[in-house]
Amino acid sequence: MPAAPRTLTLPAPAKLNRMLHIVGRRQDGYHELQTLFQIIDLCDYLSITLRQDGVIELITPMDGVAHADNLIVRAATLLQQASGTPLGASIMIEKHLPMGGGLGGGSSNAATVLKGLNRLWQLGLSDTTLAELGITLGADVPVFIHGRSAWAEGVGEQLTPITLDTPWFVVIHPHVSVSTRKVFQDPELTRDSHPITMARALQGGAPEWRNDCEAIVKKRYPPIAEALDWLAQYAPSQLTGTGACLFxxxxxxxxxxxxxxxxxxxxxxxxxxxxxxxxxxQDALGC
Structure with a gap:
């Protein structure tokens, strides 16, 4: 049997929300959503090296994010505690996805860490188990764990794998950062879209393929409104997630x-x- 690897270098891909409807708000403050997640080939890259001393070390910290608050560190620590392993890891990130961009970069980083350490630490946990851990870190983590385009409901964790068309996208970041929390707390946010079926969503096109956060984000962040209008000269433009990126x-x-x-x-x-x-x-890990 070949020796287990000591270092893995893995992609952490971005996602786009091809549509995003907010159909309600729960008593705990979270929002009920319907969305179509599509993976794209824009990625961060993480190098994860096995440690025997149990230390979780992020070698490349991110500006403005404390070590303990970084989703990479939180994901590694969560898996370490949940599995009881005495092993640790040193992690480096080559960052390409913008923070606060609506591309799911932080959630994707967390998912890559969970799946990578599951392999390095030889834990043998299923994607379902990893996703159950991941949802405690962020609603988008499970879609990156399962690694498929998906129809999502609930807070984004109820996933049904789907096959979408695979066009080429122009993705623009207007160099502003959007707070997801502030968007979802905005009193003017529409929260009463009528639920639709997955089949209807997959038919595509207006009015189903819209983002209910877009009106609020355009109002609060003029550079995003400007970029959406510019891109709309060439093809229908849309916000992904709560922004700031659009496509x-x-x-x-x-x-x-x-x-x-x-x-x-x-x-x-x-x-x-x-x-x-x-x-x-999935391809990198041979899943």
Whole structure:
């Protein structure tokens, strides 16, 4: 039997919300959602090295985030405590996904840590078990654990794997950070969208493929409204999650690249990304 690896370098992909409806608010303050998650090939990358001394070390800290508050550290510590392992890990991150961008970067980082350490520590836990741990870190963590495009309900944890079209996307970050908490606490946020079926959602197009957070975010963050209007010149544009990132779909890589090239010299950052139905993390781990 080959020796277990001591270091894994793994992707932590982004997601887009192709639609996001808020259908209610629970007594605990969380919101009931309906959304379509699609994985894209824009990723952070984490290198995770096994330690024998039980220490959880983040070698590349993030500005403005305390060590103990970082989702990478919290995920590793949670799995260590839940499994009872005496092992630890040193973790490095090559960061590409913006913080507060609505791309799920922090949740994806946490999911990659959980799945990577499950392999390095040879715990043998199922994705279902890892997702049950992950939901305590963030509502988006389970979709990255399972690694499939999905229809999601509840707070985003009730997942049904689906197959979406896989266009090319232009994704724009207007260099502002949006607080998810503030958006969901906003008194003007609409919380009464009528629930729809998954089948109806998968038909695509307006009015189903909309984001109920978009009106509030555009009002509170003018640079996002400006970017949405600019991108809408080329294709229907939409916010992902609570923002700040927004996107539009294109039929070809060339068409997406041509639009992204128009942003040269602009005060926004743009990526061209491919829609996926299976996470590159699944592929990297051979799942």
């Amino acid at each position: 539009a779909a294109f039929d070809s890589q060339q068409a997406a690249q041509a639009v992204a090239a128009e942003l040269t010299g602009q005060h926004w950052h743009a990526w061209v990304a491919r829609g996926l139905n299976t996470s590159p993390l």
